[in-house]
Amino acid sequence: MAAAAGGPDPLFGLRNNFYLGAYQAAINNSEIPNLSPDDVVERDSLVYRSYIALGSYQLVINEIDSSAATPLQAVKLLALYLSAPENKEIAISSIHEWLEDPAIGNNPILRLIAGIIFMHEQDYNEALKHTNAGGTMELHALNVQIFLKMYRSDYAEKQLRVMQQIDEDHTLTQLASAWLNLAVGGSKIQEAYLIFQDFSEKSQITSLILNGKAVCCMHKGEFDEAETLLLDALNKDAKDPETLANLVVCSLHLGKSSSRYLNQLKLSQPDHILAKRASTAEESFDKAVHAVA
């Protein structure tokens, strides 16, 4: 892929926008001339995944028909999986089926989507089964994330080193090292911050980047600074669940009221991890009261 390509990479800008969370920009700037057929498929998959990221699941499901290439089918499956809870079963069974199929089972995007879906299912073993072999920067980056989810930063670091060997300056490599830096903490937080800072200088500022910076600030104990960044992010996208979630955390630390943001989050994304955390916390509190009493 982009790893050892000698010539200019026509999809570079598109990919970057996508990775950095500038989904609308990715969609808007997807019209790139003179693409090879492979690139066209990749372009389309990125565009559809951008739509998914924006929540337009139905559009993706409708636009990809049965004759589309495997990667696009996989993307459609992801849209299906995310669109409604009742579709999850179907999506999972078809992904299993496809992964078994030797003709397409090795397709990197299919494997990537499988990894994402199994991550959502919190079945990290199954996810890793398909993604651990790597092959694309995206798969490596996903691996990093899975390992972080599993609290195995040692494995994540190994994956990152692989990525760094392939292309140290790749956007995903940079992002992944920021994730890892944040996870291991300590002095690495500053490095993570600098990575996000670099992104904010180099490219369009997205709420993903602002959130990244804000998270770093919070870890550094600079909650005022974090709040400014998060409010910036909220200006860009008032419904972004991570922005809201981080604002809840930030407000708590600043001793400000967080309930508005929490309610907003609960309304727009009832299954967000923070919303879930809030409700499970209440339950476990009541349970604990009983247990202790």
Place this chain on the structure above:
Amino acid sequence: MLTKFETKSNRVKGLSFHSKRPWILASLHSGVVQLWDYRMGTLIDRFDEHDGPVRGVHFHKSQPLFVSGGDDYKIKVWNYKLHRCLFTLLGHLDYIRTVQFHHENPWIVSASDDHTIRIWNWQSRTCISVLTGHNHYVMCASFHPKEDLVVSASLDQTVRVWDIAALRKKTVSPADDIMRLSQMNTDFFGGVDAVVKYVLEGHDRGVNWASFHPTLPLIVSGADDRQVKIWRMNDTKAWEVDTLRGHMNNVSSVLFHSRQDIIVSNSEDKSIRVWDATKRTGLQTFRREHDRFWILAAHPEINLLAAGHDSGMIVFKLERERPAFSLSGDSLFYVKDRFLRAFEYSTQKDTQLIPIRRPGSNTLNQGPRTLSYSPTENAVLVCSDIDGGSYELYVVPKDSYGRSDTVQEAKRGIGGSAVFVARNRFAVLEKSSNQVLVKNLKNEIVKKSPLPIATDAVFYAGTGNLLCRAEDKVVIFDLQQRIVLGDLQTSFVRYVVWSQDMESVALLSKHSIIIADKKLLHRCTLHETIRVKSGAWDDHGVFIYTTLTHIKYCLPNGDTGIIKTLDIPVYITKIYGNTIFCLDRDGKNRPIIIDSTEYIFKLSLLRKRYDQVMSMIKNSELCGQAMIAYLQQKGFPQVALYFVKDERTRFNLALESGNIEKALESAKKIDEKDHWYRLGVEALRQGNTGIVEYAYQRTKNFERLSFHYLITGNLDKLSKMMKIAEVKNDVMGQFHDALYLGDVRERIKILENAGHLPLAYITASVHGLHDITEHLAGELGDNVPSLPEGRKASLLIPPSPALCAGDWPLLMVSKGIFEGGLDDTGSGAHEDYEEAADADWGEALDIGEVDSIQNGDISMVLEDEHLHEENEEEGGWDLEDLDLPPDADTPKNTQNARSSMFVAPTPGMPVSQIWVQRSSLAAEHAAAGNFDTAMRLLSRQLGIKNFSPLKSLFIDLHMGSQTYLRAFTSAPVISVAVERGWSESASPNVRGPPALVFNFSQLEEKLKVGYKATTAGKFSEALKHFLAILHTIPLIVVETRGEVNEVKEFITVVKEYVLGLQMELKRRELKDNPIRQQELAAYFTHCSLQIPHKRLALQNAMTVCFKAQNLSTAAHFARQLLETNPSNENQARTARQVLQAAERNMRDATQLNYDFRNPFVMCGATYVPIYRGQKYVTCPYCSTHFVPAQQGQICNVCDLAVVGSDASGLLCSPSQIR
């Protein structure tokens, strides 16, 4: 060698720099002395009076004089201002080789082939000394720059040093001089006023040149034996120190460099050689193809040298003098001597950072050329020409601002140029393979990237981008995408200056500047005749640059102008408003204050910021022909109008800007026919009939005026015009007017009067005026003309005009803000806004259009996409087939095999679990989400059993312990545990304790709020605050033991308030039980409160008791109140009154359960006093006392702990555990 200027001429034998002006004198073999401006490169003057070659020439240090000596035995003194020779000194008997002014005395020393050296007084124009002793041609003689010495070189193979101290003594008074004249002959041989001090023998052939070291007692000489010799002298003797061998032919001239420790010599072997004066080794050699060198001269003040050869001369310097610098934020990093220094603009503080490696001085010009700085990493790249281009990477230590003198071991590398392209990446140009190496701070290659054009230097162009320079173009290259973002044809670019926002770039070449945008889209090009040196962008987007001689500006549209002239070249580094910061050649930072009015004014005009323009016109003196011409040329005549006093110019400008009223004013003042005419034309163009009429009247242009009336339908005036024409005897005019008026009778009359009877007849008959026809026929007699038959005649009546009165509706000329604005300041501002608004509207419209276009594009994009997809579908079969060849299967199978072998690692331990394991602090357990262990801890430590008040606190702690990081798109977010007490040096992978949302300082704030509410008497609100504090404290974590004690004190303080407030609230509920009311009020005073609150409580109790006639108790409270020294006078007075009243009647009406003499504590639940010695139980958390009956109940005060239960005590700091 950096050649600054070159001339082509006859052989140059003598050279002399002017000490202040950029001038050099060259005396030629042809007998001409040329005066050149080497900066502008122009021949200023030539002096042609010598007969035969002129070998010696020298400028006077301060007077407008120079001296020359030639083969005509003549020494001539010239005034270059008067362009003529002032006088000639005669005396030498052979060719004169050199002449030189003394630096302070009015003396000239000359060396001649007549074996003598003569010293002349150019004021008395006499020879004052003849130095004899050489026995061959004296090739050169010169004064010592400070001492009374002369050094001479002769073909007799010796160098001689002469002591002329006696001469100076003799010339103290000019009278002596005259006396000396008579003596001179007697002194001619063996004179005593100039004696040989040393004779330096050592050269094997004739010596051509000798010169002193400017400061040290050294002499350097060059001779026909091809050697350069260094001599040292002390008070008593002089000796040869060393010999420099290397020249292949006679050495013509040699001198010490005044600023560097080097010797420069030139020779007939066609070379100039540079020697290290200390090591006495050759450093560099510059050769010419065909020209032998004859003479060498050094500039007395600046770093310039000149050499004369067979076909001209060159002015040059040996080393670049531009300090390498790099700008970062508020700081300038630059290299001076062998140190990296930083200059902070805001404070103007200059700091020495670190020493850097001194280049090995085996070659010249190896100093740092460029600098690149990465602020986040505090790293500096220093590039120089060493080893054909190399760089050194230094990291500036953060705090210890390099006191040390030791050079840190820099990371080095070879490369054409090196520049930071990201925080921790720099690009190094590898010329041989035409690629850039991207390296990290460890100097390891991260990536290689071939360059799109043959590049000989790279510059910064934003993060991740490089500006690559080739001979004739530059490109911006994206290192990551490997694509060219923009390119531009340019002349050879030397420096690149980006604006602060990285939107604009200035490319500086030797004689031109190109301004482009960030994609290298060309904006404008400037050409300069004088070398461009440096530049910087100001905040308004104006590019300020320096040439060798000037500071100039360049507006975004390419307009330029001079801001200031410069005495010495400077390098602009940054611009703050009116202050330009620059580095001079000595590496000193200098602020230069400039007047920015002119370019700001022009910029405002350009940007159509008329409000600014207006205020500048009003407030500053901008007038001048240049400005008017500029305004006119740029299409702002209406602005220029306000600068001009001269009426003619005003008139022209008014016409140009269409301001007819102003033009009229001026026209009235000028009152010339031509101007009226032009005014009329313009008024007609605009349709201002009033002024047209007026102008025609003034020019007495009756024909036009008549026609004008006709057109405007002004028939009255038209008939008047007819009368006027009649008076003036202007028949034709009269006839026209009649015709215009349609007045047939008049016409006939006119024709008749004019003698055109047939015409009159025809007119009359055509119009059917028979009486006149007949009358005319009678007069005509036989000559009655015949009328054509069969034509029906009709009266030609001019059409009635559309509008008969006043001016025609005028074209709406948009009134510039300047009209009226300046005449009438009141309304000016208002109009400004209107204009501005208009401009905005216009722009808004544009944006709208752009938007709609974009939208269109997007829909097109979408359509295209569909098309693409369709195409793809059609071709899709092929693709899938291609994907399937067996080759593709093999790797996949192996991979499947691998993936089945792969064993996923077991999940690690979540950070929250680590927290739980490590900590025995309840708050940290709660943050980790382990509520039950948290609760157990609290119950063990503080006996807390009632957790419901803590619910929201627990949940907040838990929620605040993680942040959320969206990582891979569409994949679940990563939650990251937030740790407390981060520091930059914390080591990674070592888990710190969780960050908690509550901290001690928040509680302090809350306490203040509680106090305030208490003072204001809002007791229930205050109680809420205090309770909240009491509930939060179990979940507080502090660091030190001292803080632990503070927290514990806090509990007591807050507890007292809670108890007191609870009692006070209770008291208020009990309206009908006055005894209990008094008791509670009394108990309240026993809570330890802040003094003001204590007073209020006492006053309260006093009042309650006084009202209930419990005077003795009231008096007790009054006394206590007075003891607190209340600042409130009311309080004190009331207390005294109560005391007085009570003293008269010292008794209590009712018996209270209150004995203030007997110490007691309050029961927190029943609010009864527990006197000393009585049994009680306490709350394990807040330590409130209770009567024993309360044992096992939830504490009434803190609402958390069980009264009387066992507890280990508050644990709120890790320091308590250690």
